[in-house]
Amino acid sequence: MKLTEKIQALKPSRPFFTLEFFPPRTDQGFENLLPRISRLSALNPLAISITWGAGGSTKERTLELAGVSQEEYGLDTVLHLTCTNMAQGMIDEALQEAKQRGITNILALRGDPPRGEEEWTPIDPRFKNGTDLVKYIRSNPDYASHFCVGVAAYPDGHTGQLDDERAEIEYLQLKVDAGADFIVTQLFYDVDGYFQWEKKVREAGITVPIIPGIMPIQTYASFLRLTKLTGARVPESVLQALEPICNDDQLVKEYGVTLAIEMIKRLTEEGQVRGVHISTLNLEKSVQRVIEDLRWSEIPSSPLINHNKLIEEIPQLNDLTITPSTAATSATLGLANLPIAVETEAGRGELNNASSWDDFPNGRFGDFKSPAFGSIDLWGGPAIGPADVLRHCGHPQTHADLTAIFLDYLHSRIPITPFSPTPLSPESLSIMPHLERLTKAGWWTVGSQPAVDGARSDDPVVGWGPRAGYVFQKGFVEFFCTEAEVDRIEQKALDVGWVHWFAGNKKGECRGNVPEGGRNAVTWGVFPGQEIVQTTIIERESFLTWKEEAFSIWADWASLYRPGSVERRLLEDVADERWLVSVVHHDYRDPKALWTFVLDA
Template sequence: MKFVDKIVKYDKRRLFYTFEFFPPKTDQGFENLVARIGRMVGLNPLAISVTWGAGGSTKERSLDLAGLTQLEYGVDTILHLTCTNMVQGSVDTALREAKERGIENILALRGDPPRGKEHWEPTDPRFQHGADLVRYIKATPEFAHFCVGVAAYPDGHPDRDTDEDGELQFLKEKVDAGADFIVTQLFYDVDNFLRWYGRVRAKGITVPIIPGIMPIQTYASFLRMTKLCATRVPPSLMHDLMPIRHDDQKVKDYGVKLAVDMIRQMQRGGIEGVHFCTLNLERSVTRVLESLGLAGNIPTLVNRLIADIPAPPERTITPHSAADQATKELIYAPKPEPDAGKGEINSAVDWDDFPNGRFGDFKSPAYGDTDRWGSSVLQSNVAPSQWGNPRTLEDLTAMFLRYLHSKIPTTPFSPTPLSPESLLIFPHLERLTRRGWWTVGSQPAVNGVPSTDDVVGWGPKGGYVYQKCFVEFFVEHEDVERVAKKVREEGNGWINYFAANAKGDFLTNVPEGGRNAVTWGVFPGQEIAQTTIIEKESFLSWKDEAFSIWSEWSTYYPPGSQERTLLEGVRDRRWLMTLVHHDYMDSSALWNFVFKDPNPLV
């Protein structure tokens, strides 16, 4: 059914709501998300939306997921569709496949700007803006039946330097092109949203407007998402968060209460429905709806549905940028026993209650791109200028060193500044990088530090956290062989490694199915929580993304240029490698292995 028709028929005395999901990168994550959506259908959303990855990177998974929710669960599904990389015919193909799956609703987005701007790879010139996509769908008889929504940005567009009047004009153009409804980017300033909402209506825009709500999951993910989306953060919100920012459960509880308060304020302002950005998590959304009196006896319903569920994810490695602390999205849901799902502690509702971030466990429904609407560090207009014009390997080494010394805030592989945690092992990271082993992920060893520690702490108060040291870097093949040989001859069973290249070659000394828990915590009243896992599936998934970043970065430079030749050569020749040392009681163990005689690697 068309989404706008459902809105018209919906009981105006009751708030309607929709859920947004993204397709995980792995098969296991996808299967577990389908099970999760099956539970969340019991919350009676008016519709479900499925995102379209950057440049269509998750096209097949997006279509498959949307088809499952539409056909198997009988929930009207809104499929996101972007202009990016949509060459002639690809839009038609996507719409036809959506139609075959019974999907009647599309969210038409401009998506990321073409890579490299001046030197971007050519795409269909008909699809340069969201309005172009709306206009095409509505003007094509084969697709005109689709109900089409568009995006709006109450706090301003994150990568467009346009004032509010200009943004309202862009929005008006999309509606004039035939848009049937509007979904907004997430926000936290309700007063500003209601003011903006009034201006939209004064502009003559009458289609339904559904505000995007993202319950705060952790302080780190909140900072990351608000920066990514250029979200306005009220001072009162930061005032409330600062004292509790190191207690993940308190932050999550606050996020639920804040979402409830925001929705109630918007209802008083005339808003009839909201769009939940779930990040593929279910617990907070359920609690929000329960608090609003909309969920009914959901805990009973959920417990009936989760008699047989897969083992939960823990956590995997984070980049050594702010992601160390910032992307360390601090999942401390208890690790279930084999009969997971038969008790409240092991409930599937919250077995990955906190977002995994980019390196989440491959089994998690939340494993994949949590960025809204397919953005990344490479979409920033200023990012390439920060990284210069690398023409030699020495230029790349210099760029990674500038990042370590905080002279630039990002690299293509680390979207946020270097974290305080990485500073604990800064001399070692610097030494590796000077050697030409470009570090992109790391973690110091930690032995029983209070969970409230400002640098490495996570989880609720009253606990202790532990970490094994690891480091991840790009190296030449001969260096991979040297490392593997030394691990084999001198590692004495203390060191594991994973290594892979863009062609798909893979090396490891981890037994098949082996999983390295490298971060865990002990908290009152909980099982031991293992929140960082390094294993084959998620490493290979990240490997694919990492080498695609080299390709993406290269497209910022003209074909045949020194810069593009260099970056493509690095992509084709280098390996991504991760080293883990299991002696967490010795903070120097990994570094002694790498740097010390009798056979130093560097």
């Protein structure tokens, strides 16, 4: 059913919400997301939405997940669809498949900013922006009446795009004039700012439904990263509330739930907002608590299903009341923090037991079996914009130039690299001499953590989780080097029984000494009243996924420069010739053990 028709059918006093998910990168994560969606669907969302990866990178998984949600779970599904950097014909393929699967709602987005804008031309000349996609759907008789089309809006402005609020609203008007039926906003935390923006939008003559985007804060680190990524304004009251608890993940999560509830209440009680769009990040507990505390889950809002059988429809919607089911930081990107979120409990007493799935999502990747495994960037966008990369990294033309860029990052002379969207973390200062020495040798580091032997969980540098606990870390480091240097690492590891390593290249080759099925727990915590909680795992699937992303970052970086330029040839050659290496040393009680090994190698 079309989203706008469902909204119109609701009583004016009836609130509603939609939930957003992204397709996990692995088969195991995909399979484990399905029961999570099933449980959250018992909260009675009006619809769910599934994100679309940049350039169609998640096309198959997005369409499969949307299809399962729509066809088997009976959930009205909004398919995100970006139109730039898409291969010719991919838009038609996606729209046709969505129609065949019974999907009637599309969120039409432009997608990533063009790479190397002065040289960029659309792959498909019909689609240069979101307005073009809306126009195309409305002008095509196969799609015009079938799809309800939504578009994105940015109450705090669009990072890297228009700085003029009036121009932003005029562009939003163009998308609505082209045929958009509803608007979903980017996340925000400034409710007063939203009210002011919404008033200006309505004064401009835009009358279609606007659904505000809400994202409960999960951890302090992810909050900082996502607000920087989206350009969201953060009220001083929120910053002041977070400051004294920023090192206690449990209290941050509690505050995130409370803040989301307060925001939604203000939006619906003080403003004209009828419903909200909640970004779940494929996590479960916070979303469930928000909806249950609002008591919105007690209001039936769509045809429901028997969640034991998954696909059996329940009739007489208006007579039903459903009680929701309950479900049992490194310097850079990479495998530096991998949040445990495994959906299938392997057995009580295991480090990755189910009780901690959503508790401490501290990093970019999770266990490869996790529903939350993969990128968490909103709308499928990049972690770092092309303008930022060019401004801070300049025009490297030699290997020495690249070494200088990575050294400048280590010494905080630049705040980012293409591999690191945020400044160097404080814990890296304790291993700075080692990172510096590796980088000067041409082993460009992109992920690391020091060994930690029982630090207090409220330690401001390495602590995490609830207070009154202790945390542990095995030292590890990730870097790019040559194949000959990988050979040296391999030979050196034969003499040291404490080291596990992986190495992979762009061609798809993977080497290492981790046993088949081996899973290295490299960060864990011990807390009162809990089994051991494990938040960082390094194993083959996680490494291979990160490797693919790492080499795509080299390609994206190269594409910022003119074809045939010295800069592009350098970066493409590096991607072709270098290997990504991850080394773990299991002696977490010796802070020098890892560095003695890699520096000797």
